[in-house]
Amino acid sequence: AQSVTQLGSHVSVSEGALVLLRCNYSSSVPPYLFWYVQYPNQGLQLLLKYTTGATLVKGINGFEAEFKKSETSFHLTKPSAHMSDAAEYFCAVSRNYGGSQGNLIFGKGTKLSVKP
């Protein structure tokens, strides 16, 4: 069975500092992995996803994540935080391999705060 663990429910960084949000997964099949961002009172926006191929995935807003099978990790990074990055970030893994990937298991979320 698939599962997702996000380490740290709250992360605070200074503006311009590196952002690192941690995600570890468990999957019995090759995983499809996702990072979503949710701003207050808004929907979920896809930042990036990994299905197959290149393990370093680049997403929107300068974010990227690296799939490391040996570590079962899919950490999200951004070299320089911006105030507008303050939001909640969810890591997710698809329950299904192939076909429809929309049945997602989400982590508990990490709230990112950015200090001026």
Add this chain to the structure above:
Amino acid sequence: AAGVIQSPRHLIKEKRETATLKCYPIPRHDTVYWYQQGPGQDPQFLISFYEKMQSDKGSIPDRFSAQQFSDYHSELNMSSLELGDSALYFCASSLVAGASGNTIYFGEGSWLTVV
């Protein structure tokens, strides 16, 4: 670009009442998903439909039902509402055979408050 449209955006109901949420997927998307996100919680998958047939089922209560219509919009019907049903309900859509690699796109959500 057109996004997933959900209505109503906010809904207040009393206990034991019935509520219906509507979802209009991105044009040409054939699959719709419903998620429930309780306050401070992660989203939980409820149910999905592909080409108007139920394709997957998650933690949807028996009091809830859903369907996808011929125009691909979907409705989530919730009966005998309980206080614990208060949540943000997301609809998402995707094109299973699309070049986007089945990326799912979420709507803004419908806030249901049960009082």
